[in-house]
Every structure is written in C-alpha cells, then in structure tokens.
C-alpha cells in the first residue's frame with residue numbers, strides 16, 4: 001500500500017463514519033422526542049490516522065495487503081449518562097438490520113489493568129460506493145460520561161508520555177478509574193431512587209383520584225353520611241403512608257359494591 005493509495009482506501013471509511021454519526025444522532029433525537037429522556041448523550045466519530053493504522057496492523061500482525069482487517073479504522077463513540085443506558089443502546093445495536101455485530105468486548109465487567117472501562121462492538125457495515133456495495137469493519141464504543149472523561153485524559157497522557165507513563169502517574173490513574181467506577185455506581189443509585197420516587201408519586205396520585213371519584217359517586221347517589229365518613233378517613237390517611245390510602249380505597253370499593261348489589265344505586 002503506497003502513500004498515494006491511502007486517500008482512496010479511506011474514502012468508504014469516512015463515508016461509514018459520517019453515516020453512523022447521522023444514524024445514532026437521529027436515534028438520539030427520535031427517542032428524545034418520544035420519551036423526553038434519551039439513553040444517548042452524544043456521539044462522536046473518527047477515521048483512524050494512517051500512521052495509527054499502520055501501527056495497529058503491526059501490533060495485530062496484519063500484513064498491509066490485508067489492512068482492512070484492522071477492526072477500528074472507522075470508529076464511533078456513543079456516550080450515555082448511566083450504565084443502564086449502555087445496556088439499552090447495546091440491545092439496539094444487536095437488533096439493527098443495517099449492520100452485523102461480529103464481536104463484543106465487555107471492558108465494563110472486565111476492566112483493563114489500566115483502569116479502562118467501555119463496551120466495544122466490532123460491526124460489519126455496508127457502504128454504497130460508486131463501484132457498488134463495500135462491507136467494512138467499524139468499531140462502536142459505548143461509554144458513560146465518567147468512563148469517557150477518564151479514558152480521554154488517560155489517552156492524552158499516553159500520547160504525551162508516548163506509552164511510558166511514569167509509575168506514580170499510572171497508579172494515580174488506576175485510583176482515578178476506581179473513583180470513576182464509584183461515581184457511575186452512585187449515579188445509578190440516584191437514578192433508581194428517582195425512578196422509585198416517580199412510581200410512588202404516580203401510584204399515590206392514582207389512588208387519591210380513585211378515592212375521590214368513589215366518594216363523589218356516593219354523594220351523587222345520596223349517601224351523604226357514608227361519603228362524609230370516608231372523606232374524614234381520607235383526610236386522616238393522606239398524612240400516612242401509601243398503604244393506608246390503598247387500604248382505604250379497597251374499603252370504599254367494597255362498600256360501593258355492597259350498595260350496588262343491594263340496589264341502593
């Protein structure tokens with residue numbers, strides 16, 4: 001592979017990166033529009049530099065005649081707020097019809113010794129070129145914002161020290177990776193708490209709405225004393241936990257059923 005051939009060789013890879021960026025950014029917009037919350041925070045992409053491709057081919061013992069076997073010449077990076085979002089995006093990637101997953105690497109469960117965490121997919125992606133369809137390999141990395149923060153800094157330090165990061169700095173990076181791991185755990189716990197609070201709030205407001213509509217039914221059918229009694233009970237239960245409200249709701253429902261059976265409505 002001579003120098004002047006690289007531009008032509010890389011053209012379909014540039015196309016793949018552009019297409020994949022558009023696709024994942026559109027997916028973000030679509031989910032945000034329908035759900036008001038998106039598992040994708042942002043998405044970036046790049047074509048590897050020629051010098052890095054040659055270096056990587058050497059490391060992987062791939063001769064330059066078969067350089068297309070280097071799996072990450074085209075690379076896409078998808079950042080998520082929470083680890084749970086990564087699972088959702090991963091499932092989405094596995095189900096897509098415009099690419100085929102050929103490999104998955106879970107550096108989230110199995111952190112690298114450096115402290116690196118990320119979930120990698122290698123996919124086969126077809127691009128339509130002037131000379132027909134060309135299927136090429138692309139790497140998709142999934143990260144949380146915390147994972148990305150750590151990896152970006154570590155990558156730039158590796159660049160600065162040309163792979164020979166001083167031992168003391170390396171140890172600190174491992175500690176920083178542990179802090180980033182704990183941060184993801186804390187954020188997930190907060191997310192779960194917010195979700196639980198939202199569910200509780202919804203259950204409570206539904207139960208309150210049910211109780212009030214049943215009391216209204218009693219008033220409407222002339223059972224004023226019963227309605228006043230349950231209204232008082234409702235006021236008392238409101239300051240207690242959700243179970244008290246749910247018990248009251250069941251009690252009123254039973255009384256209403258009895259009234260209906262005895263043709264009092």
Ligand code: 0O2
Pocket residue numbers: 021041042043044045046
């Ligand atoms: P916006 O509205 O700024 O978010 P291009 O296709 O030209 O947009 P380019 O120049 O090839 O993209 O760059 P790349 O590396 O693919 O992606 C850059 C995108 O990632 C930009 O989004 C940045 O805003 C976004 N980005 C990079 N780092 C961060 C970060 O730390 N936080 C956030 N929230 N976004 C980041 P856009 O497309 O310009 O849109």
Ligand code: 0O2
Pocket residue numbers: 048056072075105112114115116120150151152154155
């Ligand atoms: P660039 O500049 O990002 O393109 P291995 O698991 O060791 O057998 P390899 O090749 O190290 O194999 O891992 P893999 O799964 O192919 O992932 C390669 C890419 O993941 C790297 O690309 C990085 O982007 C990222 N990565 C892997 N390990 C680390 C790490 O310790 N720190 C950081 N910051 N990123 C990492 P490139 O080709 O290294 O470079």
